[in-house]
Amino acid sequence: MNKFKKIFLAISLSTCIFLPLIASNALADEEKGEYYEQVYLTEKQALTMVFDTLKVEKKEIILNPEQKKIIQKRLKRKIKENSFFIYTGKKNNKVEKYAFILDEQGKHFPMTFIVSLNNKASVEQVAIMVYREKRGDGVKTKRFLNQFKNKNGKDAIEIDRDIVHITGATISSWSMTSGVKKAVVLTEELVLK
Amino acid sequence: MKKSTRLIHKWTGLLSCVFILVVSITAIALNHHDFFSSFGTIKQDNTFSNSQIKKMAIDPFNNQHLIASDEDKSLFSSADSGKNWKKLELFVPTYKVNNISFDPFKKDNIILSLREAGVYISDDGGDVWDELKLPFFPNEGESIDNLSLGKDNIIIKTRFGFYTYNTMNKKWNKQLFDANLKSKILSNEEFIYNLHTGKIFGNTGIYIYDFISVGLIFLAISGIYLSIKPKRKFRVILDQSKNHDIIQLKKL
Incomplete structure (x- = not known):
């Protein structure tokens, strides 16, 4: 065996043995969840994106216990909020569009996103505004977000039913889907009803 | 080498290549099943029969009320002792249900654990659910092995520890296993599975195994191609004028 072959074999063997050990330790630290804020859109930018030239009004809606109960039943989960801001x-x-800026818990930290709906509570646009983790921001891709277009209260808006999750961002996909559903239900229950 | 030996070697090699292909592709599919499933069409299966039950719980306040799961993707409820089943929806996909418990002290209180997602509680018989905030991340290697329900507490066992949640003061008490015990907890089967998938080295191990698998797939395909493709034929020309030891190979 010539010298070159020996060196190549030694490098290959050490890579196979040590790289996974070093990398797995490094990854273990990363998996604890490091805060890593990525701002894709400010509130102003997000509102301009969804409303364009429309005149924007912001209003706070406070939920009464009955409304909260109905919303929770439709969402199949408990909500902590007692009020929401609607744009x-x-x-x-004449009202053309509605929008909600919502927070949903991601894997470790909450993510902020905007959902705009037409005056019949069908989803028009969804965009991530702030993502606070290093990994899993695949949910910001158009491939994922475009799935929500035209979804309304008659649709399930659930992963594995009418939404396909993003690989490597499973929890974020679930959270985004829950958040979009929340926006649809809030519009139907608090505005259109 | 004899012709028959060569032939045996060739066909054993070809079979090995096919085996390597199957093992490498299935290993990648096993590590990234969610990636492959995202290409599939979404199936909505609302049918359930008693033969599919893998986990089940009976309501201590109503003997007719059952909740069951096929462990994989579905959760069903029956109000007539399992004659008819109705799909129960959560706000998250019900993958890998590993425990369903009815609270024996509170009516309509159900606790559900999804092995790699978390623990979910309903206090209205399964209509509205709430996620129990855990002190660990089940989707990051510390999946839920077992959940038990007491009067004022919930006990969760994972491969790294024993977690007790006090429902009165809403606090967690952790009892992490020591390092020596941790290694003993891995059964032989788990150890072999983790070694096979690269999980023994964490997520990076999975990607390194993927890389090696892709390499093996390439070698197997190129090996099959080389053995199938027609061989180049050469004509041996003996140079009569000079030395007979010099042999010229001429491509036909």
């Missing part, structure tokens, strides 16, 4: 886009004093 309304008007043209000639």
